[in-house]
Amino acid sequence: MSILPFCLAALAGGALVVGLRARPAAAWLVGLAALLLAIGAGLSIAPGSIVRIGGMPLVATPYARLLVIVLSIDGLLLGLTAAATGGGAIVAAGALAALLGVGFALATPDPTAGIWAVLGGSVAALAVGLLGDRGSARLAAVTASLKAVALAAAVATIGVAIVAPLSGTSPDSAIVGLAYLGVALAVALRFAAIPLHAWASRLGDAIPLPLVAVVLAWLPAALASVALDWLAGPVASIAPGVGIERALVLALALATIGLGAVAAWIQDDVAHATAYLTIADAGVALLALVILDPAGLASARFWLLGLAVSKTALVAWAVAAEGTFGTRWLPDLSGWARRSPALGIAFALVALATVGWPGSPLLDARLELVDRSVEGPLAWLVRLGLLAVLASYGRIAIVGLGPLGAAAAGGLRSRPERPPSWALSTATGARDRLTAARADGRAVWDLNQGAVTAGATLVAAILATAIAAGALGGPSAAAGEGPGASPSASAGPSAPASPSEPASPSASAGPTTTASPGGSPAAGASP
Amino acid sequence: MSPWLVALAVVVVTGGVLSVSARDGKLATVGLLAVLALAPLVASPLPDVVAASARVVAAALATYLVGIPLRSAPPTRGSRIGWPAEALAASAGFVAGVTVGGFGAPGLGPAAGVGAGLALIALAVAPLAETRDLLRQGLGLFLLVTGAELVRSGLAGTPSALEALALAGVVVALGAAVALLATRSVATTGDLEIPRAERPER
Numbered sequence: 176m177s178i179l180p181f182c183l184a185a186l187a188g189g190a191l192v193v194g195l196r197a198r199p200a201a202a203w204l205v206g207l208a209a210l211l212l213a214i215g216a217g218l219s220i221a222p223g224s225i226v227r228i229g230g231m232p233l234v235a236t237p238y239a240r241l242l243v244i245v246l247s248i249d250g251l252l253l254g255l256t257a258a259a260t261g262g263g264a265i266v267a268a269g270a271l272a273a274l275l276g277v278g279f280a281l282a283t284p285d286p287t288a289g290i291w292a293v294l295g296g297s298v299a300a301l302a303v304g305l306l307g308d309r310g311s312a313r314l315a316a317v318t319a320s321l322k323a324v325a326l327a328a329a330v331a332t333i334g335v336a337i338v339a340p341l342s343g344t345s346p347d348s349a350i351v352g353l354a355y356l357g358v359a360l361a362v363a364l365r366f367a368a369i370p371l372h373a374w375a376s377r378l379g380d381a382i383p384l385p386l387v388a389v390v391l392a393w394l395p396a397a398l399a400s401v402a403l404d405w406l407a408g409p410v411a412s413i414a415p416g417v418g419i420e421r422a423l424v425l426a427l428a429l430a431t432i433g434l435g436a437v438a439a440w441i442q443d444d445v446a447h448a449t450a451y452l453t454i455a456d457a458g459v460a461l462l463a464l465v466i467l468d469p470a471g472l473a474s475a476r477f478w479l480l481g482l483a484v485s486k487t488a489l490v491a492w493a494v495a496a497e498g499t500f501g502t503r504w505l506p507d508l509s510g511w512a513r514r515s516p517a518l519g520i521a522f523a524l525v526a527l528a529t530v531g532w533p534g535s536p537l538l539d540a541r542l543e544l545v546d547r548s549v550e551g552p553l554a555w556l557v558r559l560g561l562l563a564v565l566a567s568y569g570r571i572a573i574v575g576l577g578p579l580g581a582a583a584a585g586g587l588r589s590r591p592e593r594p595p596s597w598a599l600s601t602a603t604g605a606r607d608r609l610t611a612a613r614a615d616g617r618a619v620w621d622l623n624q625g626a627v628t629a630g631a632t633l634v635a636a637i638l639a640t641a642i643a644a645g646a647l648g649g650p651s652a653a654a655g656e657g658p659g660a661s662p663s664a665s666a667g668p669s670a671p672a673s674p675s676e677p678a679s680p681s682a683s684a685g686p687t688t689t690a691s692p693g694g695s696p697a698a699g700a701s702p
Numbered sequence: 703m704s705p706w707l708v709a710l711a712v713v714v715v716t717g718g719v720l721s722v723s724a725r726d727g728k729l730a731t732v733g734l735l736a737v738l739a740l741a742p743l744v745a746s747p748l749p750d751v752v753a754a755s756a757r758v759v760a761a762a763l764a765t766y767l768v769g770i771p772l773r774s775a776p777p778t779r780g781s782r783i784g785w786p787a788e789a790l791a792a793s794a795g796f797v798a799g800v801t802v803g804g805f806g807a808p809g810l811g812p813a814a815g816v817g818a819g820l821a822l823i824a825l826a827v828a829p830l831a832e833t834r835d836l837l838r839q840g841l842g843l844f845l846l847v848t849g850a851e852l853v854r855s856g857l858a859g860t861p862s863a864l865e866a867l868a869l870a871g872v873v874v875a876l877g878a879a880v881a882l883l884a885t886r887s888v889a890t891t892g893d894l895e896i897p898r899a900e901r902p903e904r
Contacts, residue, residue, distance in 0.1 A: 229753060229863025229864060229866075230863060231862045231865075233864070283864055285864060287861070288861075291865060291868035291872050292868045294847070294872050298875040298876055302878050302879035302882055305882045305886065314886060314887055315833065315896050317879075317883065318839050321843055321876075321879060325843050325876075328847065328850070328872075329823070329846050329847060332850045332851070332853075333854060335854075337805050339858030340805070340809055340810050341805075341806055350806045353805070
């Protein structure tokens with residue numbers, strides 16, 4: 176099966192959840208069902224399958240397949256953790272909107288279509304996030320975010336278009352350098368890299384916290400993947416000629432890694448700390464844009480996968496902490512890990528999944544990105560700088576192991592519990608039994624919110640650690656070719672060789688599905 | 703360069719000037735509709751019928767969504783610099799785009815597209831720099847995205863059907879986002895300006 180059913184499931188599910196938002200419980204359940212459907216659709220994708228829409232292919236590469244499956248699972252887990260704070264339906268809808276953008280972006284060989292898909296997913300996720308706030312919404316923060324994502328898309332689109340007329344010629348390195356800088360800065364803006372991070376600083380206060388992972392990690396990772404595939408073509412061939420531009424991007428990356436870690440460390444609000452930790456990791460992703468060597472593409476893609484999954488788990492932890500203890504102010508969370516060991520274990524796994532361990536594919540990918548982008552003593556400095564984020568994780572962990580504070584002591588229990596009695600056991604008649612069943616369900620949920628959110632967070636953390644360990648075929652999927660590399664995925668009319676060449680719409684107006692012969696060269700193992 | 707394409711590009715830019723300078727929200731949405739519906743046609747060769755239709759439908763839907771909260775909103779301040787200055791800025795962008803046409807090689811699409819794109823981006827600068835008027839900021843977003851699309855089609859050729867589909871989704875999503883922002887603002891403060899307590903410090 177192609178990636179089309181997945182995209183349709185995400186689209187239909189998101190629309191349905193938004194339509195049902197006046198009934199939050201029903202909308203949440205529909206959202207979870209849609210995410211389960213998306214997971215199923217993702218699992219049924221045949222690696223390398225192609226579907227043509229209007230003559231243009233959507234190629235389900237192993238990397239795209241793995242990413243949509245893993246992020247769908249993460250979306251489901253975010254929806255579960257968010258339910259404790261009352262925003263489960265909105266989070267599910269936002270995740271589905273983002274999944275549509277991510278799936279489309281990773282499957283299309285046309286970089287501009289991919290850029291627009293990421294923008295569409297970002298705008299939709301931000302718009303859905305607005306639905307979640309019925310009080311005084313932070314309109315300025317959301318508007319600033321919309322401006323940032325639109326500007327990033329516009330700059331990236333123009334950057335890609337600049338070099339299009341130069342294909343088949345010997346391009347001027349100044350022009351290609353300008354295009355490269357535009358695309359790289361667009362990715363940096365999208366990741367809220369320092370000093371382009373102002374728009375994201377209040378994002379967590381304006382939209383539900385789980386959607387911050389979607390806006391700051393998932394969608395920028397998809398954009399970065401599109402950019403990397405594009406850079407492997409016209410820019411990589413003249414890499415020595417873009418020295419100044421690469422130096423600028425490198426400076427941006429290093430500033431983000433270092434200052435992002437410092438900013439995260441000094442935050443007392445765990446939501447803000449989470450955002451800055453995401454930004455700090457994005458600095459490593461920016462290093463991938465400096466390499467301009469197709470040989471480094473596999474490590475870059477794997478890092479992007481790890482970033483999306485580990486930061487989702489971190490956000491899930493922050494959401495669960497707030498839902499469990501009623502606060503996200505770190506000084507008030509003393510003893511949180513002692514009160515909720517499940518959250519403590521999840522947090523430790525997230526830290527492990529972020530930094531990696533000796534011999535882990537994730538750490539190898541981080542170090543390769545550093546070694547390929549920086550030389551000499553600076554490389555060792557950057558390697559040490561990558562560990563700076565441990566200071567933030569350590570600070571949060573130390574608070575968690577401290578004496579039980581009032582918030583932690585009064586927090587929800589993370590152990591499953593049964594209601595003292597079941598209304599269903601004494602109900603008679605169909606209507607009474609239905610009412611009793613609803614009451615029992617509500618009682619079970621009220622008693623086990625803490626357990627559900629802690630459990631979902633733990634699963635997200637385990638998934639992130641598994642990805643970091645190279646499970647689920649991550650490294651091989653990342654090493655596969657991009658959507659434009661398949662010989663059957665020839666580009667359509669988006670880049671004609673000359674202005675006089677007419678557009679060639681496909682003979683079939685509807686989508687056609689093709690399984691590429693032999694599949695992709697590096698088909699990942701099925702999860 | 704086809705005179706029809708140039709004329710179409712001029713109409714698109716005129717729609718942009720109208721959208722950013724009109725105080726009446728309805729007039730602004732008329733200008734917006736002209737921009738969103740006609741911009742895809744400033745291409746050579748023309749996009750296929752299905753792609754163009756999708757874009758027109760998306761434009762109509764987005765404009766309709768943006769128009770919903772405007773029914774109960776008071777007129778906005780409109781352009782701070784006035785429509786003549788906006789028109790001059792747009793003209794400068796248009797002439798620059800048509801003159802440049804491409805970087806290092808002629809563009810694969812019409813130079814009028816590059817001109818119209820730069821004109822719309824020039825028009826988008828002031829609204830996007832705005833921090834209070836939500837409608838103008840929303841219009842700025844539309845102009846920025848459409849401007850980038852026009853520059854892209856002028857440099858790299860007609861967008862594919864898949865790209866047109868993605869753009870249609872972007873336009874509808876932007877329409878929904880702007881409509882939600884405007885609705886929330888009108889419900890909170892009675893007008894389209896971000897509440898004073900929320901405005902970012904300059």
